[in-house]
Amino acid sequence: MSTHLVEQSPELPRVAVTFGDPAGIGPELVARLLADPKTRESADLVLLADEEELHSAGEDAGVDLDWARELLHPGPAPERPGGGFQRKAATAEGGRWALDRLRTGLDLARTGEVGAILFAPLNKSSLHLAGMTQSDELRWFEEELGVDSFTSELNVVPGLWTARVTSHVSIADVAAGITYERVTAAGRLLDRVLRGAGVDAPRIGVCALNPHAGENGHFGRHELDIITPAITGLREAGLDLSGPFPSDTIFLKARAGEFDGVLTMYHDQGQIAMKLMGFDGGVTIAGGLPIPICTPAHGTAFDLVGRGAANTGSVRNAFELAVRLARR
Numbered sequence: 001m002s003t004h005l006v007e008q009s010p011e012l013p014r015v016a017v018t019f020g021d022p023a024g025i026g027p028e029l030v031a032r033l034l035a036d037p038k039t040r041e042s043a044d045l046v047l048l049a050d051e052e053e054l055h056s057a058g059e060d061a062g063v064d065l066d067w068a069r070e071l072l073h074p075g076p077a078p079e080r081p082g083g084g085f086q087r088k089a090a091t092a093e094g095g096r097w098a099l100d101r102l103r104t105g106l107d108l109a110r111t112g113e114v115g116a117i118l119f120a121p122l123n124k125s126s127l128h129l130a131g132m133t134q135s136d137e138l139r140w141f142e143e144e145l146g147v148d149s150f151t152s153e154l155n156v157v158p159g160l161w162t163a164r165v166t167s168h169v170s171i172a173d174v175a176a177g178i179t180y181e182r183v184t185a186a187g188r189l190l191d192r193v194l195r196g197a198g199v200d201a202p203r204i205g206v207c208a209l210n211p212h213a214g215e216n217g218h219f220g221r222h223e224l225d226i227i228t229p230a231i232t233g234l235r236e237a238g239l240d241l242s243g244p245f246p247s248d249t250i251f252l253k254a255r256a257g258e259f260d261g262v263l264t265m266y267h268d269q270g271q272i273a274m275k276l277m278g279f280d281g282g283v284t285i286a287g288g289l290p291i292p293i294c295t296p297a298h299g300t301a302f303d304l305v306g307r308g309a310a311n312t313g314s315v316r317n318a319f320e321l322a323v324r325l326a327r328r
Helices: 026-035 037-042 051-061 066-071 092-110 124-129 137-145 171-177 180-196 211-215 222-236 250-255 267-281 313-327
Strands: 014-018 044-048 116-119 152-157 160-164 203-207 240-245 261-264 283-287 293-296
Touching (some): 014 092, 026 313, 051 066, 092 116, 116 313, 152 180, 152 267, 160 267, 180 222, 180 261, 203 250, 293 313
Parallel strands (some): 014 116, 203 240
Antiparallel strands (some): 152 160
């Protein structure tokens, strides 16, 4: 690895960058991001990689990254597996490598050396093979950082943000996870993050859980007993929330510009709509943590590895959002 860090510019935020799972398209995406001169102009970078990873990423992307060696973090590198990483497959070695890089990023954030973290796509199977016991990386971040307050993945496409009350749980368990406290906490979190991203007075639409928003109790009472009272409480506290709206129409309102954010009740309720609206540019943020952590809202795409076909729209948007949040 390089033996020094670049001196941080007083005008630019510093962002730590990981290459994600080495088996997927993450290295290529980061290499293409680094090859764009605008990237260096907007932030001081700390690359959580080694020279071999940087070289391999440049080869995947077909770009020369020799200049980027000066940005490599000088800390001790994890041990590489003999023979290198298997590509296009979930492996324990790839998962351990990705988690080690993320731990380094969290350490840098704790000490104030970076203001945000951008990580390229991870593979949950690799992470679990590597020993991660949490359901997803957000829960892993919570434990690593000692966070015990409400957190939620937030998803962003240009002009619209979403947060969710429940996330990576079985559909059979969703209803039990919709409580007054969780709806309230998720609404406050989405409002707070939108303000932090520069939206002065966020307008948030809230999804119903049941079809037709429950039809006044005929299809379930979550809307009457939990969601509406939570919305009322948040409005009384000065937040601009409205709903609950049926989930099959709320995103029509959002696309028309009526909302800055949408609060959904479960994972696919928002993700299906958001990926249809902007799959090639979507961003995921780990909301509720003490530091901004951003990533493209897509996976490792093993089928695209080595083909030079990976779309950089999401990683570019994730980087720009990380810079904006770090600056604020």
